[in-house]
């Protein structure tokens with residue numbers, strides 16, 4: 001456990017009003033409980049079944065965030081309790097989330113994942129695709145999802161300028177969509193960007209949520 005790092009990260013985030021999502025994927029429930037015990041309440045996972053089984057074991061006031069690419073057939077495992085899905089990358093996935101939210105008598109908050117990196121293999125929408133989505137009747141008909149903002153992952157590189165450019169692009173997309181599709185009071189307000197290696201740059205570029213794993217939990221044995 002990296003308690004000192006945790007307090008330092010928390011302090012720098014609080015100054016900027018940025019939320020900390022502690023990414024606990026692959027880590028055991030004991031490691032999560034340790035951070036819970038010093039006050040952390042938001043945890044992120046990238047696999048639905050893993051999140052479901054951890055949710056079963058851990059205190060019920062934890063906010064669970066899904067950050068990994070999701071297949072539609074896995075949504076049902078987390079729909080009863082998930083707080084925010086960061087990784088929405090298709091209309092079909094949104095339709096499934098809406099359906100499962102209805103079945104659970106609730107509304108589910110989501111972020112749209114934007115493709116901002118140079119790498120081809122990363123998931124996400126282009127700005128044009130999001131505009132098409134917002135104009136699509138099938139999207140407009142969804143009643144039990146709430147789009148709270150955007151998520152993006154920068155290119156895996158040491159080039160700080162490149163990373164900064166990509167985060168800045170995400171903020172530009174956010175402003176464009178906010179102006180064109182939402183009123184100022186609307187809850188479309190979040191920019192989920194920044195991980196262990198680049199969260200400081202992300203904050204400078206307008207992040208409202210950072211997703212930090214290895215700085216808190218140490219290296220992972222896979223992914």
Ligand SMILES: *Cc1c(COP(=O)(O)O)cnc(C)c1O
Nearest residue numbers: 023046067195196211212213214
């Ligand atoms: C694993 C993961 C993170 C955390 O990465 P670290 O570099 O360990 O901080 C953040 N976001 C997503 C989408 C992830 O899959």
